[in-house]
Amino acid sequence: MKRFAAATALAALSAGCVVGPNYKRPPVTVPERVYGQLAADAESLADLPWWEVFEDPVLRGLIEEAMREGYDVRIAAARVEEARARFGIARAAAFPQVGYAAGYERRHVPESASDSTTSGDNFVVNVSVGWELDLWGRVRRLKEAARAEFLATEEARRGVMLSLVSDLASAYFELRELDAELDNARRAQAAFQETFDLFNKRLQGGAASALETSRAEAALAEVSARLPDLERQVVARENEIGVLLGRVPGPVPRGGDLDAQPIPPRVPAGLPSALLTRRPDLRAAEQALIAATANVGVARAALFPTISLTGALGGASSELSDLIGTNPAWKIGAGLTGPLFQGGRIRSQQRVALAQLDEARLLYEQDVNRALAEVSTSLVALQKLEDAEAQRRRAVAANQNAVRLARLRYASGLSAYFEVLDALQQLFQAENTLAQTRRDHLVALTQFYEALGGGWPMVPGAGEPPVTAPRP
Numbered sequence: 001m002k003r004f005a006a007a008t009a010l011a012a013l014s015a016g017c018v019v020g021p022n023y024k025r026p027p028v029t030v031p032e033r034v035y036g037q038l039a040a041d042a043e044s045l046a047d048l049p050w051w052e053v054f055e056d057p058v059l060r061g062l063i064e065e066a067m068r069e070g071y072d073v074r075i076a077a078a079r080v081e082e083a084r085a086r087f088g089i090a091r092a093a094a095f096p097q098v099g100y101a102a103g104y105e106r107r108h109v110p111e112s113a114s115d116s117t118t119s120g121d122n123f124v125v126n127v128s129v130g131w132e133l134d135l136w137g138r139v140r141r142l143k144e145a146a147r148a149e150f151l152a153t154e155e156a157r158r159g160v161m162l163s164l165v166s167d168l169a170s171a172y173f174e175l176r177e178l179d180a181e182l183d184n185a186r187r188a189q190a191a192f193q194e195t196f197d198l199f200n201k202r203l204q205g206g207a208a209s210a211l212e213t214s215r216a217e218a219a220l221a222e223v224s225a226r227l228p229d230l231e232r233q234v235v236a237r238e239n240e241i242g243v244l245l246g247r248v249p250g251p252v253p254r255g256g257d258l259d260a261q262p263i264p265p266r267v268p269a270g271l272p273s274a275l276l277t278r279r280p281d282l283r284a285a286e287q288a289l290i291a292a293t294a295n296v297g298v299a300r301a302a303l304f305p306t307i308s309l310t311g312a313l314g315g316a317s318s319e320l321s322d323l324i325g326t327n328p329a330w331k332i333g334a335g336l337t338g339p340l341f342q343g344g345r346i347r348s349q350q351r352v353a354l355a356q357l358d359e360a361r362l363l364y365e366q367d368v369n370r371a372l373a374e375v376s377t378s379l380v381a382l383q384k385l386e387d388a389e390a391q392r393r394r395a396v397a398a399n400q401n402a403v404r405l406a407r408l409r410y411a412s413g414l415s416a417y418f419e420v421l422d423a424l425q426q427l428f429q430a431e432n433t434l435a436q437t438r439r440d441h442l443v444a445l446t447q448f449y450e451a452l453g454g455g456w457p458m459v460p461g462a463g464e465p466p467v468t469a470p471r472p
Helices: 002-016 057-069 071-092 138-204 210-245 272-278 280-301 345-411 417-451
Strands: 097-109 118-133 306-317 329-337
Touching: 057 071, 057 138, 057 210, 071 138, 138 210, 138 280, 138 417, 210 417, 272 280, 272 345, 280 345, 345 417
Parallel strands: none
Antiparallel strands: 097 118, 118 306, 306 329
16 A cells, blocks of 8 residues: 555656647737728727617517527537536546446356365455556646637637627618618509509590600509519518527517617727637637647657556455455556557657647638638728718718609609609619618628627626527
């Protein structure tokens, strides 16, 4: 037992010897401000929780339902549980492994096989202990890699929830834009129907030309053809939202129209360096890099011998009642195993681990550059779409005035009704284009919020996520 204790102490003293590189965050080039950003600002739109960015109460309810019931979130939660369990498996290897065994045997040796016939029982029970001395840090590196993989799946779950907020908000804004186009089409259809009915009556009375009536009928047919196509798109968008919500296909409730959806007057991008600690995909990529670094240590540790301590305590008796009182047998030992010749397999495994480390490092650097590009693209989109929306509103106002003037000219006999029809068609198109630009502006806001790694994990009055994804 003294020798066993000495070996254990030796293992404890050797615990600091860990082969393989220790993780250090690779240097990445992060500019002072992203391309298109006028000036670096410590404040960021991502500091706001999503319910302050998207203020529509119906949209808020849909997002909360999706976080609770959406399949993507629940699948991501299951992956986190799997990774947590795998980490537990790797961590268990650092502790002594204790087992037990028990047996019963009934013997009968006939007289023909020995000098006399013998019969009897035999009871056996023993406890065994085994422990790998982690002299080179192989087990610790395995545990380090498993922990990083677990944290990477947790970051991936956060990324899924952030993408869910963005995807659902974008789909909702697209649905409201289709609703706006559908309302425009119905109003235009009613106006053109009224015009066609009027001209058709006048044509029958000989007071209107067939050309005017045909032009009015063509305008009516053109806008009427838009209705079924828009209704088809509305159902498709509702079904898309239903999938995100984890629902069967069905109608989706509406809140405010496009103009009622607020856009913050100021959308600061914050410091580019903050993306490294805020965006879930970058945090997950870094954890993957940590795991790859630890796996290099695991591969290098395979070159060194494995030392194990074993022990056993047990006894045997022909009577079950005598097992407890029997003087037990015990043994302790130590074993050493190691490679002598593997045909280059271990060296090749090291090269695999080093190549995977280089790949993980390059993927991390690529993800950082992609994140900066996404922030820049979304930021410039917000700036330009704001200007475009202002001009679209100006165009709608000008077309509304043109319709008013065309009707006055027609009523005064100064022009044919062709001018009124043309003005109405241009107004219809301008209103649709404005709705589409407003949609693009709102979608750009959601994409910008996602690109920054927005602050979804908070709820009003608390510091926890709005909902916790249920375990499947």
